[in-house]
Amino acid sequence: MSHPHPELGSPPPLAEGGLRVTPLGGLGEIGRNMTVFEYGGRLLIVDCGVLFPEEEQPGIDLILPDFSSIRNRLDDIEGIVLTHGHEDHIGGVPFLLREKPDIPLIGSKLTLALIEAKLQEHRIRPYTLQVAEGQRERIGPFDCEFVAVNHSIPDALAVAIRTPAGMVVHTGDFKMDQLPLDNRLTDLHAFARLSEEGIDLLLADSTNAEVPGFVPPERDISNVLRQVFAGARKRIIVASFASHVHRIQQILDAAHEYGRRVAFVGRSMVRNMGIARDLGYLKVPPGLVVDVKTLDDLPDSEVVLVCTGSQGEPMAALSRMANRDHQIRIVHGDTVILASSLIPGNENAVYRVINGLTRWGANVVHKGNAKVHVSGHASAGELLYFYNICRPKNLMPVHGEWRHLRANAELGALTGVPHDRIVIAEDGVAVDLVEGKAKISGKVQAGYVYVDGLSVGDVGEPALKDRKILGDEGIISVFVVIDSSTGKITGGPHVQARGSGIEDSVFGEVIPKITETLERSAQDGVVEPHQMQQLIRRTLGKWVSDNYRRRPMILPVVVEV
Numbered sequence: 001m002s003h004p005h006p007e008l009g010s011p012p013p014l015a016e017g018g019l020r021v022t023p024l025g026g027l028g029e030i031g032r033n034m035t036v037f038e039y040g041g042r043l044l045i046v047d048c049g050v051l052f053p054e055e056e057q058p059g060i061d062l063i064l065p066d067f068s069s070i071r072n073r074l075d076d077i078e079g080i081v082l083t084h085g086h087e088d089h090i091g092g093v094p095f096l097l098r099e100k101p102d103i104p105l106i107g108s109k110l111t112l113a114l115i116e117a118k119l120q121e122h123r124i125r126p127y128t129l130q131v132a133e134g135q136r137e138r139i140g141p142f143d144c145e146f147v148a149v150n151h152s153i154p155d156a157l158a159v160a161i162r163t164p165a166g167m168v169v170h171t172g173d174f175k176m177d178q179l180p181l182d183n184r185l186t187d188l189h190a191f192a193r194l195s196e197e198g199i200d201l202l203l204a205d206s207t208n209a210e211v212p213g214f215v216p217p218e219r220d221i222s223n224v225l226r227q228v229f230a231g232a233r234k235r236i237i238v239a240s241f242a243s244h245v246h247r248i249q250q251i252l253d254a255a256h257e258y259g260r261r262v263a264f265v266g267r268s269m270v271r272n273m274g275i276a277r278d279l280g281y282l283k284v285p286p287g288l289v290v291d292v293k294t295l296d297d298l299p300d301s302e303v304v305l306v307c308t309g310s311q312g313e314p315m316a317a318l319s320r321m322a323n324r325d326h327q328i329r330i331v332h333g334d335t336v337i338l339a340s341s342l343i344p345g346n347e348n349a350v351y352r353v354i355n356g357l358t359r360w361g362a363n364v365v366h367k368g369n370a371k372v373h374v375s376g377h378a379s380a381g382e383l384l385y386f387y388n389i390c391r392p393k394n395l396m397p398v399h400g401e402w403r404h405l406r407a408n409a410e411l412g413a414l415t416g417v418p419h420d421r422i423v424i425a426e427d428g429v430a431v432d433l434v435e436g437k438a439k440i441s442g443k444v445q446a447g448y449v450y451v452d453g454l455s456v457g458d459v460g461e462p463a464l465k466d467r468k469i470l471g472d473e474g475i476i477s478v479f480v481v482i483d484s485s486t487g488k489i490t491g492g493p494h495v496q497a498r499g500s501g502i503e504d505s506v507f508g509e510v511i512p513k514i515t516e517t518l519e520r521s522a523q524d525g526v527v528e529p530h531q532m533q534q535l536i537r538r539t540l541g542k543w544v545s546d547n548y549r550r551r552p553m554i555l556p557v558v559v560e561v
Helices: 071-076 093-097 109-121 188-197 219-231 245-257 267-278 292-297 317-322 347-359 380-390 402-414 461-473 504-509 511-523 529-548
Strands: 019-025 034-039 042-046 062-064 077-081 105-107 128-130 136-139 142-148 157-163 166-170 201-205 236-239 261-264 303-307 335-338 363-365 395-398 429-434 437-443 449-452 475-482 489-498 553-560
Touching: 019 166, 019 201, 042 071, 042 142, 071 077, 077 136, 093 109, 105 109, 109 128, 109 267, 142 188, 166 188, 188 380, 201 380, 219 245, 219 335, 236 317, 245 261, 245 267, 245 303, 261 267, 261 292, 267 303, 292 303, 303 317, 317 347, 335 347, 347 363, 380 402, 395 402, 475 511, 475 529, 489 504, 489 511, 504 511, 511 529, 529 553
Parallel strands: 042 077, 077 105, 105 128, 166 201, 201 395, 236 303, 236 335, 261 303, 335 363, 475 553
Antiparallel strands: 019 034, 019 429, 034 042, 062 449, 136 142, 142 157, 157 166, 429 437, 475 489
16 A cells, blocks of 8 residues: 655656646545646646634634645636535635636536535636536546435535546545435446446545445434424424435424424525525425524424534534524423534534533434434445445545545455555645556645635634633733833833633732843843843743643733833
């Protein structure tokens, strides 16, 4: 197996007739999926998603792929193929189109409808090409064939990319549910046909590679939901991804059966379900869905609320309900269903929400205590079956953390893919397919780009480090006025603490030490304010550390008069 090396340099010019595959996100993480294909000086992008922040990234709204390696080549991009409509695959598109709005978007009907609605908010009208399974389109030098795959959102597609360098198949996110709710199966016949032609490189979804066996069918959830609905005496509140059309359909079916009305809560949920309904992907019986404002006129036993927040996102509706910061107040006897899996890294946030809801008397039903979710990603048994059908000459696991990528590589090896033809890459690592063999050729920049409000890329790791210090240890400010000519103190020092757990009254002990340090500095001729600030920071920092074993942010202000 080929592994990336931390000291890889920039990749050399692509060999003539070769194909370069460069993932800019999605490898070593769950989210931010984006892969760039290069042939003959032209680029094709597959997906452009976002990653959602974790607790150690305070204040961050979204994390984008790093576009710096393609920023000077935007005119070379033939298009962006979107495999499906989840945020971790389309959420970054508006930010890339801000830099060049006329890059064509290629995807299925639902996928394009979801991204067009998102782009409307950014005032971007994209060029789009709608495709369907079985369709084949020439996109510059890339001959793309689209294949139906089953996932937790309708209209998902894999893509086979043919170039003179060989055929690459990118699965996107997929599983092999044999009884899908929409009767749209993963097209194994098409993959077998591609296998007969010869798949030179397979990029395969790794998310569930560690999970043995097969993913249970979506249909299994319907009976569990009916049992929950049958036992609920008050309101039912369901949290799900805003794009999980299949799950929402099951909720609507159960609500209709038990005589309840449904209201969608949250802008993204209302928007996406409206799109799915208008396009026929969501079947809504007349009168079932009502405006949330009308719920006060209905008894609690006839109410179902569908909202976002299944991952414990702090600003999502469910988290705000748990914190008593939402117009919908959780009361004793309400039933809350978390109809989604836990994205790795979100466990603490989700359990915090569950505890908050339970505190207010809700009965919380989640994957840990009931079968209210099945994954949208193929488990190990399905992947083995899939590899035996595809028989790829080279394999590159994608979409997953390191443990998932490694497990997927081992599955490929078990089915006969030679170890020297399995490439475990990471974000930014360029993989070249030349003369039928895939190998790592170098690495480009592919770090995190943070979105903070209207700011994109302005917040970096140093700012996040400062935010963590402020959040964990607090801040102590020191204000001193000095004579500009002599350096003598004419006012202060005044010390004030916030969030450090240290009372302002105790700083009387350290103020003489700060004064003594500054007076000695002035006698030595050091009167430059920046140098004096450093002396204050060292003196106060050592005192706080010695007496309280804490490391707050120390902000000295020296004013000359």
